[in-house]
Amino acid sequence: MITPRDVLTPSSLAMLQAVATTGSFAAAARASNMVPSALTYRVRIIEDALDVLLFDRSSRQARLTEAGKELLREGARLLVDIDAVANRVKRVATGWESQLTISVDSIINRVTMMELCEAFFALNPPTRLKLRDETLSGTLEALTSGQADLALGVVLDAKVTVGLQRRPLGTVGFVLAVGANHPLARASEPLSDDLIRNYRAVALADSVERGGGLTVGMLTGQDVFTVSDMAAKVDAQIRGLGVGFLPKSLAQPYIDSGKLVVKRVERADHELRFCYAWRDSGKGAQGRALQWWLEQMQSAVSRAALLDARRPVG
Structure with a gap:
């Protein structure tokens, strides 16, 4: 049975488009270098398979029925899609990946990330780009589990699986920041761990899917309020819902406005080193999309901008 x-x-x-354009089976047959009977037979086969009439044959001119008009409208779109797929396949054959997935840690500046995406799409690549929002060890796990091809903002001290390459992205300094109305805002400095432990901490949820994940700046036995992203963490600390370490560049505007107060602590200065990592699939095996992103990471300006929390959206 024909389907x-x-x-x-x-x-x-x-x-079918030729018949609709010329308004005649005979004229369409000539344009298609076919005999009229063969073209008419093919149209009948299509109509039988669809169980609809595509042309109104009650007059001398072949006119499309409503079903025929709909078929040609959708058919035109399908033909465009087929051409697009063919062009895409040709470009993928030149070394571009069909898709590149990047796991992006919450420490990464989203404005800079979007600017890099904009520059990437300006190349008109056949590669589809997918960004995954991750936090702490989840950023690396997305890479090691095969769910991402490139990870930006991996904590440098995290264990890296064999088969991955990594390079330094930069160092971010953190400060202990509390809301202006929080009890610790008026406490004598430097703050001891024993004192800080008495107050709730605001922590980012690690996006790792298995295991306990990473914790940063947490104290044993401390009560915890866990939030999903850095913006929520800042908001919670401004409201006095807890205390915690924030990137200094991110906290600075709120410190300047008096919404947050920086407190010195007895511990050593809190810094985290971040890197970017990717899967090493063998020499010369990198796709052109991954190569482009790794080239951008070689720029000191790009690396610094990715870790610059001061850059606002908009």
Whole structure:
């Protein structure tokens, strides 16, 4: 039995369009270098497979029925899609990946990330780009589990699996910041761990899917309020819902406005080193999309901008 999938081919759609354009089976047959009877037979086969009439034959001119008009509208879109797929396949054959997934840690500046994406798309690559929002060890796990091809903002001290390459991204300094109305805002400095432990901490949820994940700046036995992203963490600390370490560049505007107060602590200065990492699939095996992103990471300006929390959105 002939099915719609059997008959709805690019050549059949082009033939139907020729009949609609010329208004005549005979004229369309001449344009298609076919005998009229063969073209008429092919149209009948298509109509039988679809179980609809595509042309009104009650007059001397072949006119499309409403079903025929809908078929040619959708057919034109399908032909455009087929051409796009063909062009895409040709470009992928030149070394571009069909898709590149990047796991992006919450420490990464989203404005800079979007600017890099904009520059990437300006190349008109055939590669589809996918960004994954991750936090702490989840950023690396997305890479090691095969769910990402490149990870930006991996904590440098984290264990890296064999088969991965990594390079330094930069160092971020953190400060202990509390809301202006929080009890610790008026406490004598430097603050001891024993004192800080008495107050709730605001922590970012690690996006790792397995295991306990990473914790940064937490004290044993301390009560914890866990939030999903850095913006929520800042808001919670401004409201006095807890205390915690924030990137200094991110906290500075709120410190300047008096919404947050920086407190010195007895511990050594809190800094984290971050890197970017990717899977090493063998020499010369990198796709052109990954190569482009790794080239951008070689720029000191790009690396610094990715870790600059001061850059606002908009």
